[in-house]
Amino acid sequence: MTFQDLGLKAPILKALAEQGYERPSPIQEKAIPPALAGRDVLGCAQTGTGKTCAFSAPILQRLSARRGRGIRALILTPTRELALQIQENLAAYSRHLPLRSAVIFGGVGQNPQVEQLKKGVDILVATPGRLGDLYHQKFVDLSRLEIFVLDEADRMLDMGFIHDVRRILGWLPKKKQTLFFSATMPPEVQGLVDSLLTDPVKVAVDPVSSPVEVIDQQLYYVDRGNKSKLLASLIGVPQVKNALVFTRTKHGANKVAGELNKAGIPAAAIHGNKSQTARQQALADFKSGKVRALVATDIAARGLDIEELSHVFNYNLPDVPETYVHRIGRTGRAGHGGTAISFCDVNEKDELKSIEALLGKALPVVEEHPWPMAVLEPLPRDKKGRIVNPEDAEARAAAKEKRRQRDGGAKAAPKAAPPAQPKKPRRGVRNSATLEEALTATAPTRPAVPDPAFGDFRKPDPLASDTIMDATARLLAPRKPLARPEGERRRDKAPQPEAASRKEGKGRRQPRKQDNLPAEKPAKSSRGTPPAREGKKRGAGRGRGGRPPEITLRSNGQKDSTEQPSLMKPYYLSDN
Numbered sequence: 001m002t003f004q005d006l007g008l009k010a011p012i013l014k015a016l017a018e019q020g021y022e023r024p025s026p027i028q029e030k031a032i033p034p035a036l037a038g039r040d041v042l043g044c045a046q047t048g049t050g051k052t053c054a055f056s057a058p059i060l061q062r063l064s065a066r067r068g069r070g071i072r073a074l075i076l077t078p079t080r081e082l083a084l085q086i087q088e089n090l091a092a093y094s095r096h097l098p099l100r101s102a103v104i105f106g107g108v109g110q111n112p113q114v115e116q117l118k119k120g121v122d123i124l125v126a127t128p129g130r131l132g133d134l135y136h137q138k139f140v141d142l143s144r145l146e147i148f149v150l151d152e153a154d155r156m157l158d159m160g161f162i163h164d165v166r167r168i169l170g171w172l173p174k175k176k177q178t179l180f181f182s183a184t185m186p187p188e189v190q191g192l193v194d195s196l197l198t199d200p201v202k203v204a205v206d207p208v209s210s211p212v213e214v215i216d217q218q219l220y221y222v223d224r225g226n227k228s229k230l231l232a233s234l235i236g237v238p239q240v241k242n243a244l245v246f247t248r249t250k251h252g253a254n255k256v257a258g259e260l261n262k263a264g265i266p267a268a269a270i271h272g273n274k275s276q277t278a279r280q281q282a283l284a285d286f287k288s289g290k291v292r293a294l295v296a297t298d299i300a301a302r303g304l305d306i307e308e309l310s311h312v313f314n315y316n317l318p319d320v321p322e323t324y325v326h327r328i329g330r331t332g333r334a335g336h337g338g339t340a341i342s343f344c345d346v347n348e349k350d351e352l353k354s355i356e357a358l359l360g361k362a363l364p365v366v367e368e369h370p371w372p373m374a375v376l377e378p379l380p381r382d383k384k385g386r387i388v389n390p391e392d393a394e395a396r397a398a399a400k401e402k403r404r405q406r407d408g409g410a411k412a413a414p415k416a417a418p419p420a421q422p423k424k425p426r427r428g429v430r431n432s433a434t435l436e437e438a439l440t441a442t443a444p445t446r447p448a449v450p451d452p453a454f455g456d457f458r459k460p461d462p463l464a465s466d467t468i469m470d471a472t473a474r475l476l477a478p479r480k481p482l483a484r485p486e487g488e489r490r491r492d493k494a495p496q497p498e499a500a501s502r503k504e505g506k507g508r509r510q511p512r513k514q515d516n517l518p519a520e521k522p523a524k525s526s527r528g529t530p531p532a533r534e535g536k537k538r539g540a541g542r543g544r545g546g547r548p549p550e551i552t553l554r555s556n557g558q559k560d561s562t563e564q565p566s567l568m569k570p571y572y573l574s575d576n
Contacts, residue, residue, distance in 0.1 A: 006032045009061055011096035016053075019092055025050035030203040032058055035179060040200040042193060043181040049205060052089050055149050055179045060090075062147065062177075063122055064097050070144035073123040076168065078155040080105040080127060080276060081283065086151070087125045099123065106130040107276035114139050128156070128164035135171060142171050150196070153182040153189050154322065162192070169196065183329070184322045215332040216339045219352075219363040224345045226371035227315060228256060232263040233370070234313070234341065235293055241310040242286065245295045246327050248316035249395035256315055257295040267293040298323055306330065314342035317351040321358040346375050 003013055003024055024032065027045040035041050035058035045051055059073045077083045087103035094101065101123040104113045110133070117124075117139055124140070134140045150156070156165055178197055182189060193200075222230050235243050247253045250271040260267035268282040268291045285291040287306060298318065309331045318324055324342075331338025342363065344352050356362050 001029055006057075007036055008032070008057055009064070011064070012057055012060055012093060015093050015095045016057075018095070021053070025054075026205040027051055027203060028054045028057075030205070031055070031179075031201075034201040034203075035177075036061060038062075038177055040177060040197045041179045041181075041203060042197055042200040043179070043203045044185050045181075045183065045203070045205040051151070051181045052086055053093070055151070055181060056086070056090055056093050058179075059123060059147050059149070060094050060097055060099060063099055068122070068144065068146075069120070070141055071121055071124045072144055073147040073149070074142065074145055074172070075123070075125045075149040075151060076131070076156075076165065077125065077127060077151050078161055079152075080107060081279070082152065083125050083127055084280070090123060090125070094123075101125065104130045104134060105276075106133075110134065128161045128168060131168065132164060135168075143173065145172055145176055147177045147179065148172055149179045149181070151181050153180060153192065154184045154186055155182075155326070157186065157188050162188070165192070183326060186322070214337050215328055216337070217328065217363055218339065218341045219365045220341065220343050220369060221365065221373040222343050222345060222369070222371050223373050223375050224347065227343050227345070228259045230343065230369060230371050231256070231313060231315060232260060232265060235260070235265055235311075236263070239310075240292075241308070242289070242306070243293045243311040243313055244306070244309060244330050245293055245313040245315050246318075247295060247297060248318075250297055251395040251398040252316065253295045253297055257293070260293050260295070265293055266291045267295055269295045271297040298327075310338060312338065312340045314340070317342060317344060317348045317355065319351060321351075321354045324355045324358075345373065346377070347379055 001024060003016055003021065006024060006029070008016075027043055027049045031041050031043050031051075031054040035055065041055075043051060043054060055075075059075075063072055075086055077086060083103050083105050087101060090101045099122045100120060102113070102116045102121045103125040104110075104117075105127040106129045110130070113130070114134065117134070131140065135142070150165065153165075156162055178200075180193055180197055180200070185193075220230060231245065234240065245256060245267075247256055250273050253269040253271050257267040257269040268285060270279050270282045274282070282291065282294065286294040295315075312328050312331045314324070314327060318327065328338075328340035331340060342352075352363070
């Protein structure tokens with residue numbers, strides 16, 4: 001069977017021919033016809049069997065049949081690498097079609113992705129996290145969606161995205177075509193399939209979780225401390241064109257890549273702590289041959305499409321048996337051969353049993369190698385009886401050390417607060433220690449000789465009511481302006497008689513009728529112009545330079561209330 005027999009249009013056939021596609025793979029042969037007919041499809045096949053083309057070709061043909069606006073197809077993937085790979089394939093397959101596609105994922109800035117969405121997109125490839133962010137920011141509109149693709153659904157479950165997937169499903173229109181693809185079909189995913197698909201066409205090419213038969217699988221028993229030496233010796237042979245090495249932890253990936261570089265083998269690490277730019281650069285160097293070994297965690301177990309990858313090394317066996325199938329599926333793609341080599345130490349025998357139970361057969365063991373396993377002691381266990389994995393303990397210790405170095409070594413003791421400086425008192429003024437002392441200091445000065453008006457006492461009672469009233473009045477009374485220094489005094493000419501009389505008329509208090517004093521006529525200036533009334537002219541009542549006028553004592557012998565020795569006495573006293 002050829003692609004022409006599947007019912008694809010000429011532009012798509014031309015693009016597939018340019019990519020070197022001659023005959024459809026089994027998954028493509030069984031999935032493309034029902035997808036073109038608009039049916040929901042449940043595809044279960046191993047990685048590397050051509051699932052991307054199986055759902056991309058029907059999407060392109062359906063969307064090109066009639067024009068539309070907005071996002072009409074959404075492809076949801078678990079990892080950034082897989083999203084980028086699908087976008088590259090879509091761009092190649094739609095080379096001769098007027099369709100636009102875009103990819104969005106986290107780990108990078110969102111502004112370039114938002115700008116691309118604003119220009120208009122027909123097909124959107126996304127990871128769950130970034131899709132949710134842009135959807136809540138109103139940059140993604142899924143109301144016109146026609147086709148939804150969920151790729152690597154079991155990996156979504158493993159990475160904890162199953163809740164995000166369910167939330168995203170609530171944003172999609174109820175009427176749509178759904179294409180569901182996965183390499184494995186665990187029971188948890190089966191429940192999602194039942195709620196998502198409507199009368200689907202089930203396509204199962206290979207038995208669930210069975211590895212590709214063309215891969216040559218080998219097992220080496222080796223102690224944990226000798227794994228790096230064995231790995232370097234195996235990769236160093238000419239038969240190993242390129243190698244993808246899987247480790248358990250991110251720290252282990254960095255460590256193995258460093259040891260391979262020391263052994264003269266160009267290597268790079270790729271894992272979740274690496275920036276997206278660094279991960280793409282390492283992957284590009286590996287594909288171009290600049291880097292011979294790519295050391296990765298399970299984040300790269302899905303979605304890496306490397307043409308003619310010769311070897312896959314399981315430096316550490318995975319905890320989940322299905323992950324072993326995904327790892328070795330990176331090689332042996334598109335009918336090419338490949339080799340998968342696994343290392344097993346005394347701490348990983350339980351994981352090996354689970355993998356062999358899933359495969360239904362034992363892995364072939366290679367006995368002849370320079371570093372056979374010699375440590376056969378029982379594994380250490382924690383207080384709860386769980387096996388203590390040395391790889392995890394080493395990773396935690398490395399992370400703790402990295403944090404310590406980042407913080408600049410041991411936590412510095414908090415800086416002691418500087419001693420509080422005592423507030424400097426004003427010059428010539430001493431703060432009172434007690435209320436009695438404060439009241440005594442603010443009390444009015446008594447005459448030095450006995451006075452009948454005040455009583456015969458020299459030290460007044462600070463708590464007496466008249467004394468307290470006097471102290472309050474003294475604090476609230478207006479203060480005289482400070483005298484200007486001698487050197488700063490302005491040298492003014494002597495005022496003319498007219499000006500002096502005018503100033504005197506302004507500053508002097510006008511007599512009242514009840515004072516029984518003759519009224520004074522205001523002085524006239526030499527020009528005959530009467531002086532401005534008090535308060536009418538701007539600046540009236542103020543001295544030179546805008547300063548408050550000096551207080552002029554009353555000339556009729558009367559005293560102000562603040563001049564009295566006590567507020568309890570009459571405010572105005574006669575001199576008689």
